[in-house]
Amino acid sequence: MTSFKDKLNKEIGEAPRFTQQLQERIFHKAKQQSMQNRWWHYSTVMVAATLTLLFFIAIGPWKSENASNLATIVDLAKREEIKQFSIAVNWENNQFKAGRSGWVVRQREYDKGLETELFENVLQKAVLSKKDDNYSAFRDIWIEFDNKQTAKLKILLNVDQLAFIDIKTNVFYKVNDLKVASEFIAFSFKEDSTINSSWIPLSIFLVVIILVAWRTERIIRKKFNIPKEQKYVSKSHQRTMYIVHFINFIMLLVFIIKNWVIYIAAAMTIILVSLLFYIAIDYYYGREEKRHYISITSGLLTLVLFLGFILIGYL
Incomplete structure (x- = not known):
């Protein structure tokens, strides 16, 4: 190993390949690129969430209707x-x-x-x-x-x-x-x-969905070796999740105050926007651990749960 190193030094010289100034420039460039990627991810999620919200508000049942213009x-x-x-x-x-x-x-x-x-x-x-x-x-x-x-x-x-x-x-x-x-x-x-009799099959359906979701998550974690112990991969991940939880809470609170939670469009808005947030964040921070696989699966099961709730409600 020593003879090989000596030979290599003779070929390329013993001076370091990266000067301190060059190292700082590379580090600055990498950090800047990371910030740009992060901004792009967050911008995409925010734009998609905003467009989804505006779409459902635009077509939702709370828009003005052709109300009666007769005397009574x-x-x-x-x-x-x-x-x-x-x-x-x-x-x-x-x-x-x-x-x-x-x-x-x-x-x-x-x-x-x-x-x-x-x-x-x-x-x-x-x-x-x-x-x-x-x-x-x-x-x-x-x-x-x-x-x-x-x-x-x-x-x-x-x-x-x-x-x-x-x-x-x-x-x-x-x-x-x-x-x-x-x-x-x-x-x-x-x-x-x-209407009241439909609560029995609905309750059974909810229990089945919860059990299926729990079992599916375990299978995905085992198959792709996704760790469960570490909730956040970094402080930045933790702060981002807190912000998203706060946004979802405020959005749900507004929908409750406005009495929009009874509307299917409002419920779909909350579900889809939340899913966009969580999938994008898990992909950005936990891509190496394949955490977004769980988010995507949970999202699909949530949509199945919601659609099942609607179908049972109208049976």
Whole structure:
């Protein structure tokens, strides 16, 4: 080894190949390149998350709708047939939980048929009245008529008497026909039993998904030799994760305050944005350990869980 080193020194000389100045320049260049790569990764994630959020807000059910422009909802019901309506259980006075078909979790949706005729009858038998505080919140209903106009009604109940408030105009109506009111009340409670019975298969489905996710993670860790003990690979990784957790918490809090969590679009926004964050961060900081494999798998299982929840909710 010594003779080889002596021979090598004679060929290339004993002076160091990298001067102190050159080493500093190389280190500075590498650090600058690392910062550029990091900025590119974060920028990509932030842009993708922002575009996803804006997309779902743009197409979401909370955008302004073609609300009724007639004097009363009763006039509209007498002139136009109901094309479809959605009904949601809600005993709270200060929230509205029904929306466009296909956009709200765990609501019942009806197209033209016996149900729409029943509700048309309810609206046509209603009369303008002075607001009565003896009624309590019962159901929320979103309606679309044949002329594309929409309305949001909060249905109120007092024993066997029915009333409702037009959310748009805040006008109070009473349904004086007790037979019509009783038929609609019976229909609503019958639908409640159908909705409540779906919680049993949903609970079983959630347990199965959790077990599958836990088992899948163990298989992936074992197959790709991904360590579990070390949660963060560096201080920078830890700080980044804290920031992401904080952003997700604020986003969820805003959606809850705005009552958007009942919307499928809002739930998809939260899930997709969170997945983009976690996959990108795990790929950037734990690429050598293949940590992003777990994030991707967990993300896919989360989407399956969400879609399964929606499908079971509408069975």
